[in-house]
Amino acid sequence: MATPYGHGLAGGILYFLLNRKLPEGRGWGYFFLYAGVAASADLDLFLDLWTGETGRFHHGISHSLGAAALVGFLAAGTARIMGWRPARAFGIGFLLYASHVLLDTMTVDTKPPLGLQALWPLTDAFTLSPVPLFLDVWRWPFSPEMVRHNALTVLMETLILAPPFIHLFYARRRGEAFSRTRVLGVGVWVVPVVVGFILTGSILKGR
Numbered sequence: 001m002a003t004p005y006g007h008g009l010a011g012g013i014l015y016f017l018l019n020r021k022l023p024e025g026r027g028w029g030y031f032f033l034y035a036g037v038a039a040s041a042d043l044d045l046f047l048d049l050w051t052g053e054t055g056r057f058h059h060g061i062s063h064s065l066g067a068a069a070l071v072g073f074l075a076a077g078t079a080r081i082m083g084w085r086p087a088r089a090f091g092i093g094f095l096l097y098a099s100h101v102l103l104d105t106m107t108v109d110t111k112p113p114l115g116l117q118a119l120w121p122l123t124d125a126f127t128l129s130p131v132p133l134f135l136d137v138w139r140w141p142f143s144p145e146m147v148r149h150n151a152l153t154v155l156m157e158t159l160i161l162a163p164p165f166i167h168l169f170y171a172r173r174r175g176e177a178f179s180r181t182r183v184l185g186v187g188v189w190v191v192p193v194v195v196g197f198i199l200t201g202s203i204l205k206g207r
């Protein structure tokens with residue numbers, strides 16, 4: 001799994017992609033709602049904690065496109081009550097949650113079963129990218145090594161996700177449409193990802 005910070009950054013990127021302007025005043029609440037929904041799949045860790053069975057629920061069907069569709073339907077239902085467009089709310093809810101599934105599929109995993117049931121309910125199989133982009137989070141036991149590793153994980157997430165986040169933030173602040181930001185955007189998105197693959201690969205080799 002990536003950190004809640006990394007998932008939140010991905011949610012922020014989606015906010016900038018799906019909304020044409022920066023939020024103002026109380027509108028920032030929606031921005032943080034996007035970040036929260038993008039990070040929310042890891043609430044399944046509390047189910048593990050509650051049942052005392054580590055890994056029983058985490059990375060199961062809670063981390064799947066089926067769960068993303070469920071979140072989309074919840075968003076659409078809420079939108080209907082609030083008088084917003086249900087189809088757009090479905091799309092936003094689905095994409096935010098699916099971004100979590102995508103990031104975790106691209107993250108180092110060392111605890112079997114490796115990966116997540118990303119394609120549930122189509123298949124129960126566990127999916128994991130053979131070439132990881134993000135580093136994993138060590139949760140236990142607490143040690144200076146764990147702190148060092150998790151700090152490196154956050155640093156790598158910043159390296160990969162902050163450039164497109166900052167680029168889109170300033171583009172939206174200037175009121176630019178997405179099409180006008182696309183040319184510079186290619187470099188801002190592609191270069192950090194390529195560097196991320198290389199660095200994560202070399203960090204894993206050095207272990």
Ligand SMILES: [Zn+2]
Nearest residue numbers: 001041042104
């Ligand atoms: Zn996760």
